[in-house]
Amino acid sequence: MSSLGFQYIFNSFYILVIDLGYLSKCLLIATCVGQSTHSQEYQSTSLLLGGQYEYILVEKRGENQDVGYIQLNRPKALNALCDGLMLELGKALDAFEADGTVGAIVLTGSDRAFAAGADIKEMQNRTFQECYAGNFLAHWNRVSTTRKPVIAAVNGFALGGGCELAMMCDIIFAGEKAQFGQPEILLGTIPGAGGTQRLTRAVGKSLAMEMVLTGDRITAQEAKQSGLVSKICPVDQLVSEAIKCGEKIAANSKIVSAMAKEAVNAAYELTLAEGNRLEKRLFHSTFATEDRKEGMTAFVEKRKANFKDQ
Numbered sequence: 543m544s545s546l547g548f549q550y551i552f553n554s555f556y557i558l559v560i561d562l563g564y565l566s567k568c569l570l571i572a573t574c575v576g577q578s579t580h581s582q583e584y585q586s587t588s589l590l591l592g593g594q595y596e597y598i599l600v601e602k603r604g605e606n607q608d609v610g611y612i613q614l615n616r617p618k619a620l621n622a623l624c625d626g627l628m629l630e631l632g633k634a635l636d637a638f639e640a641d642g643t644v645g646a647i648v649l650t651g652s653d654r655a656f657a658a659g660a661d662i663k664e665m666q667n668r669t670f671q672e673c674y675a676g677n678f679l680a681h682w683n684r685v686s687t688t689r690k691p692v693i694a695a696v697n698g699f700a701l702g703g704g705c706e707l708a709m710m711c712d713i714i715f716a717g718e719k720a721q722f723g724q725p726e727i728l729l730g731t732i733p734g735a736g737g738t739q740r741l742t743r744a745v746g747k748s749l750a751m752e753m754v755l756t757g758d759r760i761t762a763q764e765a766k767q768s769g770l771v772s773k774i775c776p777v778d779q780l781v782s783e784a785i786k787c788g789e790k791i792a793a794n795s796k797i798v799s800a801m802a803k804e805a806v807n808a809a810y811e812l813t814l815a816e817g818n819r820l821e822k823r824l825f826h827s828t829f830a831t832e833d834r835k836e837g838m839t840a841f842v843e844k845r846k847a848n849f850k851d852q
């Protein structure tokens with residue numbers, strides 16, 4: 543199918559179903575057809591990026607260029623998460639992790655979609671044996687193993703794998719028109735990249751069950767109310783707000799930020815007593831850093847701290 547043909551079908555499809563309950567399902571199915579535009583997307587983005595990335599845009603932002611910026615960029619497929627995109631995302635995260643000037647990372651999509659789902663075409667004919675033997679989706683958790691703080695800036699749809707991807711980030715900011723959902727049940731399957739676990743921890747059992755069992759989406763306002771996101775911004779200010787947050791984080795000691803992130807994440811894995819013990823050990827560890835000494839000395843001397851990430 544030509545990309546033009548696809549675009550036409552997709553747009554009319556999109557408009558037709560926009561108010562129906564099974565929008566999410568239609569999107570998930572529709573996005574996979576977007577694969578047919580793959581070669582065209584490749585040509586335009588590879589020219590811009592010297593061929594390094596096909597599905598994402600990567601740059602450094604912020605006044606001091608200390609915020610890593612990754613934009614999912616499969617516009618015609620509403621950023622459906624295909625395997626190639628997830629592998630590129632992993633590579634970009636590796637590069638930012640290794641870059642000593644980067645103190646935080648912002649992950650975003652387009653105004654219309656953060657990511658509308660996984661690429662269903664890639665899954666349609668998979669067997670249980672293939673999924674199990676290949677540990678299907680195992681490498682999709684790369685974002686959650688990133689040691690530097692990651693902020694998701696979500697405009698538009700964050701559905702299925704898109705919602706799971708946002709939840710792997712440390713902080714989620716939502717644009718006013720953002721929508722979150724786990725519609726896998728409508729396709730006869732369940733979330734497979736952490737959706738049942740991270741959503742439940744974020745919003746509580748009743749809302750998580752409702753979303754996972756009905757496939758219904760929630761708005762940015764409901765997401766804020768339930769604790770899934772920490773801030774709502776106007777659509778056109780979302781990314782700059784996320785970058786601003788990233789700059790604040792990047793201005794602190796990177797080594798101490800990593801300890802703070804490790805400690806907060808432990809709250810999801812450990813009992814209260816074990817978590818408090820880990821926190822205490824990490825807190826004590828900050829006293830082994832030069833940045834802790836500089837931070838407290840600057841406070842006492844009433845001046846701004848100058849952290850060296852040491």
Ligand SMILES: *[C@@H]1O[C@H](CO)[C@@H](O)[C@H](O)[C@H]1NC(C)=O
Binds near residue numbers: 663664666667
């Ligand atoms: C999956 O199998 C069906 C039936 O054999 C076939 O029509 C379809 O094209 C296949 N899908 C993909 C993505 O290969």
